[in-house]
Amino acid sequence: MPASIVSSNREKIVLQIEIPIEAGNMLDLENSLQKTLNDAGQLGTQELLGLFEPANKEPIVVNKQKWSYKGKVLKHYESMYGKIPFKRSVYQGVRGGVTLSPLDIDAGIVGSATPKFAKSLAWKYSQMPAPAVKEDFEANHQRTLSNSYIKHLSDRVGALIEEHSDADHDYDLPQLDKPVSTVAIGLDGTCMLLCEEGWREAMCGTLSLYSADGDRLHTIYIGSAPEYGKESFLTKLNDEITALKQKYPQVTYIGVADGAKENWRFLKQHTSGQILDFYHASEYL
Numbered sequence: 001m002p003a004s005i006v007s008s009n010r011e012k013i014v015l016q017i018e019i020p021i022e023a024g025n026m027l028d029l030e031n032s033l034q035k036t037l038n039d040a041g042q043l044g045t046q047e048l049l050g051l052f053e054p055a056n057k058e059p060i061v062v063n064k065q066k067w068s069y070k071g072k073v074l075k076h077y078e079s080m081y082g083k084i085p086f087k088r089s090v091y092q093g094v095r096g097g098v099t100l101s102p103l104d105i106d107a108g109i110v111g112s113a114t115p116k117f118a119k120s121l122a123w124k125y126s127q128m129p130a131p132a133v134k135e136d137f138e139a140n141h142q143r144t145l146s147n148s149y150i151k152h153l154s155d156r157v158g159a160l161i162e163e164h165s166d167a168d169h170d171y172d173l174p175q176l177d178k179p180v181s182t183v184a185i186g187l188d189g190t191c192m193l194l195c196e197e198g199w200r201e202a203m204c205g206t207l208s209l210y211s212a213d214g215d216r217l218h219t220i221y222i223g224s225a226p227e228y229g230k231e232s233f234l235t236k237l238n239d240e241i242t243a244l245k246q247k248y249p250q251v252t253y254i255g256v257a258d259g260a261k262e263n264w265r266f267l268k269q270h271t272s273g274q275i276l277d278f279y280h281a282s283e284y285l
Contacts, residue, residue, distance in 0.1 A: 003040035008047045015040045031142075038142055041081030045114065049077065049086050052107040060091055060102060067091035070099060078113045078153075080120060080141065110156050122157035125150055158225075173247070174218060178211035180248050185241060185271060186256040187263055192226045200226035203233040207240055209248075220244075234266060241270050 006014040017040050019033055054060070057069040072087040090099040103109070110118040124133045130147040137143040187205040194200055205222040220240055224233035245253070255267030258280035267274055 002036045003043055005043055005047065010051065013044055013047050015044055034142055038081040042079065042084050045077070045079045045081060046084050046086055049084070049088070049103060049107065052103040054089055054102050057089070062091075062100060062105070065093055067093055067100060073099075073101075075101070076112060077109065078117055080114070080117050080143075082143065110160065111153060113153055118153055118157050121145075121150060122154045125154040176209070176217045178213070178215065178217060180209045180217060180251050181212040182210040182252045182254060183244055183248065184208045184210065184254045184256050184275075185237075185267060186277070187237065187266070188258060188277075189230070189260075194226060197226075197228075200228060201230065202226040203230055205233070205237045207237075207244060230262075237266075238270075 002020065003015060003017045006016050008014070017036050019036050021029065022032070054069075059066050059068045061067070068091060070090050070092045073090050074085060074087050077084045077086055086103075088101050088103040090101050092099045101109075108115045113121070121133065121137075124136060128136070130150045133150050134145055134147055137145050185205070185207055187203065189201040189203040191199050191201050203224045207220040207222075209217045209219070211217055222233070222236050222240060224230070224236065227233070241253075252273070253271040255264070255271035255274040256277055257263035257267060257274070258277050264274060
């Protein structure tokens with residue numbers, strides 16, 4: 001075997017690799033090296049997954065419900081190094097039905113993907129379309145994925161980020177060099193044609209903090225995926241405005257937008273003055 005485990009415990013894993021050197025150019029040798037490193041990565045990841053297995057077969061409590069041990073079930077985990085088979089313990093509630101795996105919960109598995117793999121794939125998909133991500137993994141990681149899997153896993157990562165963002169809304173603003181005098185609230189949207197749902201509007205917004213001299217001190221950016229109506233986006237924007245007004249109750253709040261009436265209906269609730277966006281206005285001159 002080109003890769004093997006020399007020793008493994010809860011403190012360290014020692015791997016040994018053998019790199020075959022055959023006649024060929026440097027690129028062929030590098031590809032051979034990467035394949036061997038991927039083999040070692042699969043072995044190492046398999047050992048790391050074992051760290052999250054329950055120490056015994058005692059019942060566990062999840063979401064205030066008792067779950068009992070039902071044995072081990074084989075699952076294939078997707079990682080940066082390849083697909084990894086692993087028999088993990090599964091538990092079932094007193095009424096039967098769906099089972100759960102403590103390993104998946106404690107290790108932060110996203111579907112069948114390890115956290116590192118899910119994070120890397122989602123980042124790539126945020127930068128380029130699924131076919132390009134597929135090509136990138138094949139060319140640079142020796143991993144073969146389908147377009148549908150790339151989209152599905154990215155959606156799951158996005159849902160987790162959204163859930164985490166909603167749960168941990170509070171954050172600290174950076175230390176500013178000057179006092180805040182004005183907050184400018186802007187929003188805009190663009191219609192996008194989705195294959196199954198038709199036209200939907202994707203929204204973005206900004207809350208910019210300015211000093212009395214007109215220097216921009218900080219900007220909070222808000223975005224929302226295309227949706228029917230703007231409910232989730234406006235809820236986010238409203239929450240950010242409320243938080244800022246609690247921190248800066250005495251400053252001037254100004255709305256900045258194009259001529260869309262629905263934008264002004266929202267902004268007039270939160271601002272004492274409104275400004276028509278220069279670039280939108282200039283398009284008509």
